[in-house]
Amino acid sequence: MKKIVTILGARPQFVKAAVLSRVISKHKEVEEVIVHTGQHYDTNMSDIFFDEMEIPKPTYNLAINGLSHGAMTGQMLQKIEEVLLDEKPDLVVVYGDTNSTLAGTLAAKKLNIKVAHVEAGLRSFNMKMPEEVNRILIDRISDLLLCPTDTAINNLMNEGFENIPTKIVKCGDIMKDAVEFYSKVSEEKSSIIRDLKLQKNEFVLATVHRQENTDNIESLKSIFEGLQEISKRKEVVLPLHPRTKAILDKNKLTYTVKMIDPVGYFDMLELLKNCNSVVTDSGGLQKEAFFNKKHCIIAREETEWVELVSNGFAKIVGSDAAKMIDAFKGFQNSTVDFSINLYGNNVGKKIYNEIFKLL
Structure with a gap:
């Protein structure tokens, strides 16, 4: 063997x-x-x-x-x-x-x-x-x-x-196979939507953890200002990375965004399934958003998954709060077809x- x-x-x-x-x-x-x-x-x-x-x-x-x-x-x-x-x-x-x-x-x-x-x-x-x-x-x-x-x-x-x-x-x-497999069991394994009293399509899922954002305090502030503005339209749920939390605490930065403890994979899948859209600087979450038919706002200056952007499923905004808000507004009326097989x-x-x- x-x-x-x-x-x-x-x-x-x-x-x-x-x-x-x-x-x-x-x-x-x-x-x-x-x-x-x-x-x-x-x-x-x-x-x-x-x-x-x-x-x-x-x-x-x-x-x-x-x-x-x-x-x-x-x-x-x-x-x-x-x-x-x-x-x-x-x-x-x-x-x-x-x-x-x-x-x-x-x-x-x-x-x-x-x-x-x-x-x-x-x-x-x-x-x-x-x-x-x-x-x-x-x-x-x-x-x-x-x-x-x-x-x-x-x-x-x-x-x-x-x-x-x-x-x-x-x-x-290979992540496409993983999402398809675990989506069948995440609903019975996770109670996060019920626990957080969230309504389907009425919240935005966000993650912020990359050093290029967390280590630049002005970039971090701008991202959170954008999220705070979005939260006036849809609730923003942000599983908070320990590094991001430490920097926010150190600089005494507070925002009206629903920050929760880091979540497991089943909880994240359920948040993805039920959210309105995603704001993230994570590479993997960009694709998982697509697999769950959600638009993604990319808080980075570039992406490895360029086909998401070129096909209208995602938009790169960097740490620019104004661009983030514009992208969010634009995606609310988007009619792109998520059935395309990219992966x-x-x-x-x-x-x-x-x-x-x-x-």
Whole structure:
């Protein structure tokens, strides 16, 4: 039996990886060993997280977190190498653009183990983002690049990947499979809409956590001023990231926005299903908004998911409060067709088939 090691470091990666794990378990041709680096320490990732979401529990938990980028990546590289030497896999699977993803890729390649990168080819073209640096390095040394969109493939071609001995495949976005699977159970698992006394289509869901926004106090103020203005028209519900909360508290900033504690995946899905629209600086939430047929206002200067903008499902506003408000107003009368298939179907099965060819 062939063996793969999957490297994960954050809760969204576990949700995505669960899609592929379910396919693997059905075929019984491959053994999967899951390594959790511990990069994003999350008290919600207890046994109940894995049990309720039907996610395989990690074989290894390296518990590496709370360090600088360099220290974290270095320690991960060392520990993952030890795991790979013990497990001797035929291939390593990595997801996205975290330090865990980079460390897993480097460790594997230095041991001449093949690497498959899920979510390859994404680019923001903002080299100040640590994730952008990670993406470029990971793609350059991976053996199989599993791209979610034509844009991702075009990005690779523009970087000269036709001259690099790696296989590039458009397989769609694995998060689409995850949202479809978990949407069937989130309604019975979550009571957040009832608990918060929210009305369908009468609130806006918001998240703010990226350092480019939280570390610039003027940007943060402008974003929250925009949210406060929107809240005069629709209630704004904002699961508050700990870093954002700390900065708001430190600067004694208060706003008439409904700030709640961070929520689990089921709660977030229910908020997405029932909201009017979304304001976020998160990459993943932009797509999840689309999957739930919601318009998205992007509080960043760029997005990796450009097809959402070009097709009228999302609008980039940066930290400009006026642009945010205009986008919100514009989306209230939008008639765009959310039935367009931007991100494929049965993505987990397609990814499994491509990985199996490489084993």
